[in-house]
Amino acid sequence: MLRNERLRLFVGxxxxxxxxxxxxxxxxxxxxxxxxxxxxxxxxxxVTAMFxxxxxxxxxxxxxxRVAHVASITDPITxxxxxxxxxxxxxxxxxWVRFRPHKALTTLHHALANALGSPPSVxxxxxxxxxxxxxxxxxxxPQSNEDIVEQFHxxxxxxxxxxxxxxxxxHSVIEQWPLERCV
Numbered sequence: 001m002l003r004n005e006r007l008r009l010f011v012g013x014x015x016x017x018x019x020x021x022x023x024x025x026x027x028x029x030x031x032x033x034x035x036x037x038x039x040x041x042x043x044x045x046x047v048t049a050m051f052x053x054x055x056x057x058x059x060x061x062x063x064x065x066r067v068a069h070v071a072s073i074t075d076p077i078t079x080x081x082x083x084x085x086x087x088x089x090x091x092x093x094x095x096w097v098r099f100r101p102h103k104a105l106t107t108l109h110h111a112l113a114n115a116l117g118s119p120p121s122v123x124x125x126x127x128x129x130x131x132x133x134x135x136x137x138x139x140x141x142p143q144s145n146e147d148i149v150e151q152f153h154x155x156x157x158x159x160x161x162x163x164x165x166x167x168x169x170x171h172s173v174i175e176q177w178p179l180e181r182c183v
Contacts, residue, residue: 007060008162009052009174011067011112013154015045015130026148027095027132030084030141037095037135038168046171047079047128049105049157050112050120064159064175066115071157071177074111077104079128082149086141087129095133095141097149101125105154134168155179 015023020042031037055063079099086092106126113120120126130149133139159174 005057006054007057008054008164009063010048010160010162010171011050011052011157012046012048012160013156014158014173015042015047015152017042019149019152020045023097023130023132023148026084030095031133036137037133037139039133040131040168044169044171045130045132046158046160047099047130047152047154049154050109050116050118052116052118060174063116067112067157067159067175068177070108070111070115071179073181074108074157074179075104075181076153076155076179077102077108078151078153079105080151081147082130082152083144083147084132084141085143086139092139093135093137094131095139097130097132099128099149099152101127 023045024039024042027039031039052063079102081100082097085096085098087094087096087098103125105128106124109126110120112118156176156178158176160171161174163170163172
């Protein structure tokens with residue numbers, strides 16, 4: 001690791017391969033072949049619980065411990081009604097599967113923010129989503145009321161490191177913990 005290098009970290013849950021492949025096929029069919037949009041590779045698809053940001057590598061043991069603690073006091077969460085959206089609403093440049101907000105996921109998001117000393121999302125409620133593609137210009141996808149993911153079960157938290165490279169961000173797993181509230 002280079003001197004003064006910082007780790008770009010987030011907490012989330014990776015998608016199972018069958019779901020990731022299905023979503024990859026769906027977004028590929030919706031984007032034009034000559035698109036300036038980069039489709040997220042299937043192995044990189046995830047639902048984010050908390051973006052931590054750039055941190056000093058010496059903080060990694062503490063971050064691991066804090067995420068493990070939050071996971072140990074959190075029940076599994078099922079999010080529902082995942083639909084494809086162009087995001088953000090103004091000047092969209094990303095394709096998301098956006099789920100209905102869930103009180104338990106918003107609570108988890110805030111618990112992670114408090115434990116890690118990171119600011120929570122400014123959006124209330126917290127909108128769970130999967131980023132399918134991103135680009136440099138306006139993205140307009142046909143809006144549908146169809147749930148393409150009826151439900152997604154979040155039963156673990158994964159601490160990811162995100163590496164930026166010319167082809168886009170690449171995520172690698174640092175550690176994973178089951179959600180298992182200790183009673």
